[in-house]
Amino acid sequence: MIKNYHYSSLEIPVSYTVFKNPIGLTGLIASSTGLLRIVYKLSNEDSMESYLLQSTYGKATKSSSEFKELIKQFLKYFKGDLKRFDVPLDLSLGTPFQQKVWKKLTTIPYGKTRSYKWIASAIHNPKASRAVGNANGKNPLAILIPCHRVIRENGELGGYTGGISIKRFLLNLEKGN
Numbered sequence: 001m002i003k004n005y006h007y008s009s010l011e012i013p014v015s016y017t018v019f020k021n022p023i024g025l026t027g028l029i030a031s032s033t034g035l036l037r038i039v040y041k042l043s044n045e046d047s048m049e050s051y052l053l054q055s056t057y058g059k060a061t062k063s064s065s066e067f068k069e070l071i072k073q074f075l076k077y078f079k080g081d082l083k084r085f086d087v088p089l090d091l092s093l094g095t096p097f098q099q100k101v102w103k104k105l106t107t108i109p110y111g112k113t114r115s116y117k118w119i120a121s122a123i124h125n126p127k128a129s130r131a132v133g134n135a136n137g138k139n140p141l142a143i144l145i146p147c148h149r150v151i152r153e154n155g156e157l158g159g160y161t162g163g164i165s166i167k168r169f170l171l172n173l174e175k176g177n
Helices: 045-054 065-079 096-105 116-122 129-137 164-175
Strands: 014-021 024-030 035-042 060-062
Touching: 014 045, 014 065, 024 045, 024 065, 035 045, 096 116, 096 129, 116 129
Parallel strands: 014 060
Antiparallel strands: 014 024, 024 035
């Protein structure tokens, strides 16, 4: 369930938490309307607080209880027991084009891949493969918006903001390997 909200400023109050999972320590940041950003590869909880201090978000409040259900969903996903997340998403960090790409990414079935070219054609902009790749790289909600399922037309993995090893891990997880 995706909600589009455009704030006049990113100075919005957010809540956050940090949790451990198979790809490392991960931070979750939510606005009042939905999950806003996922931060991977945190070295410790202090690094999440440093990230928040350097961001353009407003007041940040730590809240473990607010994220309990989402963390349960993540842990089920990493066990291979969850194929689709059920959480409101706040896409306000993206441009209209990025939001269009991100919405299309959510239609890629679990365990399947699509090419950058396929995404570009699916959003009725067939020459925008490179722009689709750039939008993937700006995806603030990786895994929930499954940009890891986008590969090059020739079958190569392409890039991934979290690193190719994480992309390969996620694709193998979804294929049951």
